[in-house]
Amino acid sequence: MVYGSLHFITFDGTKYCFMALGEFVILRLSSSTGSNVFTLQGQMDKLYTNTGKRIDVPVVVRMAAFHQSFGKIEWRCSDKDNGLKVFVDDTEVFVTVVVYLSEKNFAVRCPSMDKCAVVYDGGLHVVVWRKDSYRQLEATMEVPQTFYNRTLGLVGLWSSSGADDFLMSNPGPESLLFSSPPRVNMPPIVTGPVVIQAKVSSRVSVQIVAQDPNNDPITYSLLSPWPVGASIGESGSLTWMPLSTMPVQLTIKVSDTLKASSFFTPILRVCSCLNGGTCLQESVIENHLQGKFQVLGCLCPKGFSGKFCGNVTDVCRGRPCFPEVPCQSRSQPGEFTCGECPDNTFPNGRVGYKCFERMCSPPFPFPCHKDAECQSIKSDYSCRCKQGFTGDGLNCTIDECAAFMTCQNAKYDCKNKPGSFECVCRYQNSKDREGCYNLFNVSVLWRTNKGDGLKQLDDILKSGFTNKFYNISRREGETASQGGAEEFWVAVSSDTPHWYIRDYLSRVSNYCDIKAVEVDDLDECKAREVMCVYPALCSNTYGSYRCVCNGSTDVEESQSIMAVGLGIGIPLLLLLLLTVLACFCCRKKTVTGLPHSSPDYLQNPPPFNFFDPSLQYMTHSSPRIIDNVTPRHRLR
Structure with a gap:
């Protein structure tokens, strides 16, 4: 460290005063071969204040550092203010409170206008600052451990002993601080x-x-x-x-x-x-003539090695093949061949380079279906679908329809799909009413004449059945068995029987101005609401209908019916007509208006199980709450 007028502290801790004027080496660092690596010089002169007053004591007024790899840095006192002037390779740079210069392996940083530091790669750095109100410089130096016993100058030899701090300069004097005395010719x-x-x-x-x-x-x-x-x-x-x-x-x-x-x-x-x-521009592998001649290292391509890449690499020395597989170098640099893989293993690509035991494991992609198990067999494999799945192992699917109650309502057929299933409505009502639902005939006799009976009944059913209720329509020009009743068609979910609606409307009748209500299955065939393509016959089902041929075969397309008609022939057609006439003459019930199915279902019970959980239906709300009567929730 150098400070004051003029004090030094050596690396070994010796403190002394220096009372000379001129240019002196403050610090020199040498390499392991003795060549000069770094030099820090200082110019000592008499002290001047900022007002120009001279004081007869020596101080440092200029400092310069030269690194063999990075060039020269110089510090001076500014003539305009109390700041510093910094020169990089004899070119003045503008001092700001930022990192001025950041090059590879060294940087110049000024934390303030009167203090600047140079930092080199490896830990060497010098900090120089200007003392307030004086044209005077002070400095500290930090040197990495690699330069132990390799320092010279006014800060001494770093050896942990103060006895050898003061040595004469060798080589002779040199100057980093160039001055221009007046009226003297200076060299370039x-x-x-x-x-x-x-x-x-x-x-x-x-x-x-x-x-x-x-x-x-x-x-x-x-x-x-x-x-x-x-x-x-x-x-x-x-x-x-x-x-x-x-x-x-x-x-x-x-x-x-x-x-x-x-x-x-x-x-x-x-x-x-x-x-x-x-x-490699920054990799010096040889240093000669005190650092003035340097040899750079090389980055060798594949297949070559050595200081200058002059040696052909024996790639087999690195054992690139699979363990216990022989390696043979080829004439081309970096090329080699491997022998065969050991027994019970096989290669993936290059022979003998990498050998594997299982084709079902990485790095091989899984060859089977995700729902299959893979078994390795030497250099082959076999796939088998997991339990519960069917297929060849490359394509596996599961038959969800084989499970009991997959589609829980009898109106649905289960249709298996790859990886899933679909519940398909067993009977389609008509082409313009897609879906699977029950269609019932509802007769309502209001206590007072209702001009908006359709809307009122729609609101009542929406309140009681929510998502179970689909839509409602009025049957114009028809009357029920009770005089003055309005006829409606009500479509509900397929798991809602007609007595659910009848029971609910009976319970709310006192609150909704209903005098009488009748709900039964709509016989679309008798009401002639649907027409089956001849010679198919319409067969009523609970909540729907279907068209059948020969009394058992469902018919969906007219082409199928035509094929059946052509196959059976004219005699069967005549027999069918006689059967229809006989049924018409023998029927016991006279249809007036829109006919209802017989309310007595003991002779022809609905086609579903009364114990089916889907039929254990609970209504959503009841108007009895208005009268503080708690509704009875019970399974029906």
Whole structure:
């Protein structure tokens, strides 16, 4: 650390004062081979306040750091304010309270206008700040452990012993802080490039950049001995084609017209990758001539190895084949062949590279149906549907219709589908009334004449049956057995028998102005509401109807009926007509208006089981609640 006027603290903790003026090396870091890696210099001068008053004590007024890989950073006191001036490779940068420069492996950061730090890859960093009201710099340095016993300068040798902190400089004095004394001719200053990268047997051209403080004309030349194949023009255009990775040094002499000269030795980084290898620009594998000649590493393509990718890789050394399978290298780099897979195993793609025991397991896709079991057999497999499913193992399905009560109502047939089933209505009412439902005839005699009887009955049934009630329609021009009654057709769900409706309407009759009600099955055949295609006959069913031929066969299409008629012939048709006439003459009930089925169902019971859970129906609401009479909920 350096602070005050003028105090130092070495790496080993020694504190001392330094009372000299001039330019001095504060810190130098060396590599394991002794070459210079990093140098920090400081210029000591007398102290001046911001008002220009001089105080006869030494302080640091300028500092500069040079890293062999990243170039030069310089700190100065600003002439305009109490801040700092920062130069990167001798180019001034604007100081703001942000990270100014962030390059690969190093960055410059200014946490305030009077404090800036440079941070290098690996942990090395230098922090420089300006003391308030003075043209004076102070600094701290942090060095990684890798430079233990490799430090020189005014901060001493880092060795955990203060006895060896003060050593004479070796090599001789050098300067990173260039000054321009008045009325003195100054030599040209070379600003770059600091690093020249080249490939063996490949020509590289770079422009050497220099400037003269006195604005004198500049000439360029190479200092002997220069590398074979190197040349430089008068304008500073340098060309070079390295022939090998043997260390060479390239020194450029820059002169002005008054014979003042500067010497510049850039870092030469040479790459010699073979067989299509890629140069790693930041990977230095060899360092020569105190870091002035560096050899870069290579990223080798498949099949090659070595420092410069010159060796053909024996891929079989990595045992790429399946265990216990022999490997044979081929003439092409990176190519090999494997032997056969062991017994009871088989390959997937490349022979012997990967061997598997089961085709039913990953990485193979599952070959069977998701509802099947797979069994591996050497390099084959077999599929069998799981219990309860049927099929060939590649396509499996389950017959849900085989289960008891899949479709719980007798009006439905169960139709099996792949992976599912469908309950299909056994009897379709008509083509314009798709669905499966019961259609009943309801006769209502109102106590008073109702002009809106249809709407009132619709509201009553919606309130009592909710989703069990489908629709209602009026049968115009018809009268019931009781004089003055209105006739309605009521469609309800197939699990709702007619006495549910009759019971409900009887219970609510006192509250809904109903005098009498009669509900029975609608005989669509007698009412001639449907017409079956000849010669099919209409057969009434509970809540619906169907068209049959020969008394048993359901008929849906006219083509089927025509085929039956042609097959039976004229004699059967005459016999059928005689049967219809006999039934008409022998019937006991006279149909007046829209006929009702006989209310006595003991002779022809409904086609479903009274103990079916779907028939254990409970009405949704009852108007008896108005009179504080709790409705009786019981199974019917």
